């Protein structure tokens with residue numbers, strides 16, 4: 001055995017092991033191993049943002065602890081890593097960085113600029129993930145922008161089209177006028193904003209009567225197709241079925257009745273426009289109203305807006321309000337707080353436009369999603385409701401087409417002559433229909449020979465919602481079901497409605513099977529002040545800096561121990577520093593133990609005489625093992641870590657090591673067999689601590705293992721040794737209770753020495769203990785060797801009766817009187 005260096009240099013140790021593990025290849029999934037059970041982690045491919053933030057650190061620590069724990073449990077673990085490259089975010093950043101609009105460049109050139117930026121961002125994030133010590137199988141690395149991944153996304157579309165799940169239709173869709181693309185419900189954020197309610201007079205046709213309408217979007221007046229009131233509203237009953245004139249445009253529209261109208265909001269009269277909001281969409285469908293599209297894809301008023309054509313929505317509002325005022329039709333205005341939908345990327349006000357789009361029939365799968373969600377195991381369980389509620393809340397099918405450039409193309413064409421839709425065959429993909437025609441000689445319907453390639457592309461979620469199958473090897477490996485459904489899908493509280501949902505609905509549609517068997521949920525990382533971490537709140541912590549300053553093993557302890565799985569976790573420096581101190585403590589006690597074991601040869605130790613405290617700690621070690629194992633099984637990382645740290649710090653370091661030192665220093669007093677018993681126990685307990693802590697703090701535990709244990713244990717890494725089995729034969733409640741008495745008694749005498757300002761090793765001439773009863777007296781008597789050794793007692797007198805003297809706090813029936821040797825040179 002070589003000695004451990006005195007100083008714990010985490011930077012050097014962590015870098016060393018990250019490299020060595022990679023060289024050893026011990027984190028690779030073995031595709032040829034059919035003996036071990038397989039365990040697949042559906043690592044969500046992150047969207048390259050150019051920085052690893054503390055939220056990523058929390059997520060990756062979670063998955064990595066699962067991966068390491070499962071490997072030690074004997075599983076062949078697939079821990080892949082991909083990058084979800086496409087998306088609006090990258091397009092926007094490329095436009096900003098180069099001060100261009102994407103439509104100004106040839107699409108290929110713009111795509112290349114996006115790819116360059118993505119590669120730069122991936123490099124930064126990858127370095128962060130490596131520095132965190134994640135045990136990823138880097139052989140699996142993939143990018144959704146690669147042709148090979150396009151192939152999979154496109155193939156899944158072709159299969160779903162064959163199964164009848166894909167359709168093209170003209171439907172209202174959420175539309176970002178800034179980015180000029182359709183967006184999904186999940187990409188709409190709702191924010192509270194101050195708006196203005198305009199009270200506008202609408203005249204009843206052929207009369208001098210009018211109805212008062214309160215609207216926050218008067219710019220939509222030119223697209224008004226009906227007026228709506230509640231049928232129970234006594235004020236307006238008489239107008240139902242009458243015709244009303246829309247001001248400014250002079251169009252006649254009906255007054256209709258619907259119980260959805262809230263008589264208490266505004267004036268109780270609602271203007272139905274196509275489309276001011278999602279409620280308008282529902283009303284138009286329900287009452288079969290006509291549609292007058294008012295906005296262009298860029299969010300300006302179109303030809304249906306008459307004199308307002310060409311204005312932005314905001315400009316049109318100002319102009320219409322001015323015209324209403326001039327005509328004496330604006331009664332009054334008042335400020336209101338309202339919730340408006342904004343684009344989650346650019347924050348532009350989301351409009352509703354009708355446009356031809358591709359859809360996936362997701363709503364008809366809602367029941368199947370709910371059933372699957374109920375069969376999946378959720379960590380924590382209460383998060384299940386979020387998926388079910390979201391699936392049930394969806395009004396529209398999933399719009400899967402986007403009007404962007406940096407994305408996977410939709411592999412379809414239209415016949416130029418007859419308009420027939422040609423969908424690519426499975427063996428044509430990957431293919432870009434903008435650059436290549438369909439691989440047929442003529443249109444199967446009309447014989448035409450010219451085709452127009454689809455210009456729309458897929459929503460990014462179409463790429464990233466097939467990962468459970470892709471990770472497993474679909475569609476190329478015949479044995480991909482070995483790894484499917486994914487054993488665990490990690491998701492965040494903020495992406496259940498996207499990642500967890502899209503994965504589930506997509507795999508159910510494709511394979512009639514759920515995507516995953518369990519879901520591991522992480523909460524959000526909050527700043528030190530408990531608010532959402534953000535640069536503008538000045539509570540932002542950059543992960544690379546934190547990793548550089550404290551090391552991965554300390555940061556990982558924050559992630560594991562910061563709070564219950566699924567809850568939001570503040571980034572507390574105190575947690576990281578506590579983690580750091582714990583590692584130093586473990587490092588120091590390992591170095592110290594190493595010295596005490598210098599003449600110890602495991603397997604050749606000879607006869608030993610286990611003392612009560614040896615049995616006590618072995619029993620506690622087994623109970624801790626059981627609790628930690630149960631906690632890891634339930635992904636309760638904070639409980640696992642707390643158990644390990646408590647056991648290590650308080651039971652092992654503070655109590656046991658201190659109590660048995662004397663046995664190891666002075667075998668001539670206590671006997672060789674007692675020394676061997678202590679050595680064997682130290683060796684066993686320290687090793688167990690390393691094993692239990694290894695999923696959380698892999699670097700430090702590996703370093704200590706390599707220095708102290710590798711030679712004897714024979715495995716080239718601590719992670720290759722099996723997870724400890726709970727040994728019930730070592731558990732003994734009576735032994736633990738008796739050991740607790742001894743530990744508390746020793747602690748109380750030490751406290752007295754400290755209070756008297758005496759050194760801890762000062763001699764006690766006589767220690768008289770009033771045990772209170774016979775059984776406590778026996779417990780204390782049996783441990784005399786450790787009591788005298790730990791407290792430097794010359795003579796111990798144990799009496800079974802109650803007595804006077806200092807009380808042992810935890811065991812108030814026990815008292816003692818210590819007579820100290822006079823101070824001075826011995």
Ligand SMILES: [Zn+2]
Nearest residue numbers: 176179343346
């Ligand atoms: Zn946008």
Ligand SMILES: [Zn+2]
Nearest residue numbers: 415418443446
């Ligand atoms: Zn044709």
